[in-house]
Amino acid sequence: MRELKLAPSIFAADIGDLKKQIRILEEQNADLLHVDVMDGHFVEKMAFGPDHIKMLKEITNLPLDVHLMIERPERKLDEMIHAGADIITIHQEATARLYSCIEKIKSSGRKAGVVLSPATNEQSLKYIMDKIDMILLMTIHPGEDGPGFHEELLEKIQNVREMIGDREIDLEVDGGIDQTNIGRCREAGANVFVSGGYVFQGDISKNMQRLREELGE
């Protein structure tokens, strides 16, 4: 089983208090900082661009796990790489050039991953599995509020874990992850856990500790 990693999502942080909140995440041994980049097209919302990634890079040594929720990510890869993204994940649904995007990220020395929205069939991963470092499964519809974590996706996590086999690929889950479902995601086979709303609501340290406990750490 691969190392279990917590990846708090900066989208849910209090931007006015960002440095302090990131210090707390560091003290709590967060493994990655998850950055949701949204373009107002692939998802309705807009959030974070290369300038923010650059800024985050200046204030923390946590690896930046950059999730591109943008149309045609091929147009923005250079900027993201240059800004300092350590891991870049792109939605299969957002590009017809998945393969060349992955190659580009990999050739820059960064880690590359593919993201699937909840309704996207996991079988297509088969053809790119040997090229990637991470698979991100969305457990809510990207960029949408409303009904939280989709329980039926636990089966998809299991399927993808089986497909990965003994390859060195992280399996990340993102969307509505909290103390009530993180343990079940781990049991299904995920090893990287994005959590935003839960981590940043109230006491960040306690919330991080609670998630670790639920992971059995």
Ligand code: ZN
């Ligand atoms: Zn995300």
